[in-house]
Amino acid sequence: MADINKIDDCIYEVPVGYRPGMRVPGRIFVSSALREMVEPGTVDQVANVATLPGIVKYSMAMPDAHWGYGFPIGGVAAFREDDGIISPGGVGFDINCGVRMLRSDLEAQSVQPHMDTLIDALFSAIPSGLGSTGRLHVTDRQLNEAFVAGSKWALEEGYGFEADLAHCEESGRMAGAETAQVSVKARKRGRPQLGTLGSGNHFLEIQRVEEIFDEAVAKQFGLFRGQITIMIHCGSRGAGHQICTDHLDVLSKAVRKYNIDIPDKQLACAPLSSPEAKNYFGGMVCAANYAWANRHIIAHWTREVFERYFPGSKLDLVYDVAHNVAKIEEHDVDGKRERLYVHRKGATRAFGPSRSEVPDAYRAVGQPVLIPGSMGTPSYVLCGNDRALKITFGSACHGAGRVMSRSHAIKMFNGKNVKAALNKEGIVVKATSPSMLAEEAPQVYKPSGDVVDVVHNLRIATKVAKLVPLGVSKG
Amino acid sequence: MIPFEYLEHTADIKFRAYGKSPEEMLANAASALFKAMVDPATIKALEAWKVELEAPNMEQLAYDWLCEMVFLFETESAVFATFAIKLQQNESGSWSLYGEIGGERIDLKRHAFENEVKAITLHEFQVKKNDMWCLQVVLDV
Numbered sequence: 001m002a003d004i005n006k007i008d009d010c011i012y013e014v015p016v017g018y019r020p021g022m023r024v025p026g027r028i029f030v031s032s033a034l035r036e037m038v039e040p041g042t043v044d045q046v047a048n049v050a051t052l053p054g055i056v057k058y059s060m061a062m063p064d065a066h067w068g069y070g071f072p073i074g075g076v077a078a079f080r081e082d083d084g085i086i087s088p089g090g091v092g093f094d095i096n097c098g099v100r101m102l103r104s105d106l107e108a109q110s111v112q113p114h115m116d117t118l119i120d121a122l123f124s125a126i127p128s129g130l131g132s133t134g135r136l137h138v139t140d141r142q143l144n145e146a147f148v149a150g151s152k153w154a155l156e157e158g159y160g161f162e163a164d165l166a167h168c169e170e171s172g173r174m175a176g177a178e179t180a181q182v183s184v185k186a187r188k189r190g191r192p193q194l195g196t197l198g199s200g201n202h203f204l205e206i207q208r209v210e211e212i213f214d215e216a217v218a219k220q221f222g223l224f225r226g227q228i229t230i231m232i233h234c235g236s237r238g239a240g241h242q243i244c245t246d247h248l249d250v251l252s253k254a255v256r257k258y259n260i261d262i263p264d265k266q267l268a269c270a271p272l273s274s275p276e277a278k279n280y281f282g283g284m285v286c287a288a289n290y291a292w293a294n295r296h297i298i299a300h301w302t303r304e305v306f307e308r309y310f311p312g313s314k315l316d317l318v319y320d321v322a323h324n325v326a327k328i329e330e331h332d333v334d335g336k337r338e339r340l341y342v343h344r345k346g347a348t349r350a351f352g353p354s355r356s357e358v359p360d361a362y363r364a365v366g367q368p369v370l371i372p373g374s375m376g377t378p379s380y381v382l383c384g385n386d387r388a389l390k391i392t393f394g395s396a397c398h399g400a401g402r403v404m405s406r407s408h409a410i411k412m413f414n415g416k417n418v419k420a421a422l423n424k425e426g427i428v429v430k431a432t433s434p435s436m437l438a439e440e441a442p443q444v445y446k447p448s449g450d451v452v453d454v455v456h457n458l459r460i461a462t463k464v465a466k467l468v469p470l471g472v473s474k475g
Numbered sequence: 476m477i478p479f480e481y482l483e484h485t486a487d488i489k490f491r492a493y494g495k496s497p498e499e500m501l502a503n504a505a506s507a508l509f510k511a512m513v514d515p516a517t518i519k520a521l522e523a524w525k526v527e528l529e530a531p532n533m534e535q536l537a538y539d540w541l542c543e544m545v546f547l548f549e550t551e552s553a554v555f556a557t558f559a560i561k562l563q564q565n566e567s568g569s570w571s572l573y574g575e576i577g578g579e580r581i582d583l584k585r586h587a588f589e590n591e592v593k594a595i596t597l598h599e600f601q602v603k604k605n606d607m608w609c610l611q612v613v614l615d616v
Contacts, residue, residue, distance in 0.1 A: 069598030265597035
């Protein structure tokens, strides 16, 4: 990493001038050990984002950052409402890919002996994998309602509980949806896939709380050692991908129309005041709400399975966070309150107690920040800290971050061996396409603990609990 | 001439597809796209699908073509192995594409997927014509 300056523990700066046209410096938050794993492509992408109009303070990369397209994965940037832009390259194709975490009132020792049966049952109850289509058959009208009302729509359809909405980012329904911005193609991809997990790095995992780092906050989040928890990781499926594709095309043309110089075509964007930007935002919100409805429904089916094997057990929602989204938020910028469009691509909002967006139940401590591990490695629950507002516009990492390419992983590992190795560690894995497990082998990711430690040490979000996987259902 | 080659990329799949003609380049790019997911030897051309596209330039056409492949893959739940493409360049320089693609419905017992391509990115997306045509693509998987 040439030309990168260490300016503090775990903070590296990409100076203005690293590439032409940078309006602000870049900031990469990594430890010296993780710094070695940051590819030059990631630094270039941090610098590319810094050239976009209206960017505020820094173009940032979280400790799990890796080479993506447009923004790096783990990229965060905020843009001023009056002279800034919005870019699908800062959100990603899988709009509102995110994580929903449920806590049970069950102890691991009572559940672990039944793990095989339980994972089998979850695997059949929740459609997953390539081309998976739903148990749901929604009409066009219902699909529209899901785009507009997200989890609230799902609740009205009879899924989940009222309390789920209060424990979800945006209450599972982000304002500003414009269904006119969802194409026929996006509807065609999205309609059969509502209520499905999908493939790739998406999963449903049964976990055990292995370690509590902060007893007081853990109590607030309802977590205790030895507890069974469930993590659902998925997004807006084909609907989100098509909405992004459609608007990327429009915004590519907008770049020429508004004379914006972009260093990467995936950073196609438009001024926030333009119709193109407003249309993208309206479509993106539809995808975000679809994703919340999706995770809400999947959580409902998870509860049904648990009810079958552990009657009377309770699965309450701890929280649900988006990893890929652009949001309108107010932040203090040099002593002035400003409305910003904060893009988080492979990053989690990590608001502390001062923010009104944090649900009432967590206002005393800060929002839960959910960091899934890769398959077979620990996941973490952190607590948002007000310090993050000063450092990262209230953002933290979203996972472990890849270090090995998929093609390399496929050469190095074999899906069946990966599964056998996990079984040997006592982790039950069920997958639609076992051959796809190779590219998700634990070794292709950075150690999740190291990534989380950077966030903890910077006091962006502080560690609350460590969760280890017991069973995984994958696409 | 090699039809296509995969290049190193951490999170996603990057390839270059070549052709003596733009038709050949587009067909090879589609082959590369599907080979990134599943062994082409396991795909039989049992059914045919038609594709018609129009675009103001070759770069846009190539992007639309690959996006259409992803759309058909997902909505038809099918994988494709043969790509017959006819191109016509209009006076304004814009292109029309008529394609017939052969493939079959996905059968997970026979089709062992290594990846699922979910979208075509514009990152480093490029069409070049030197001695031959070359299309560079990064796939979102």
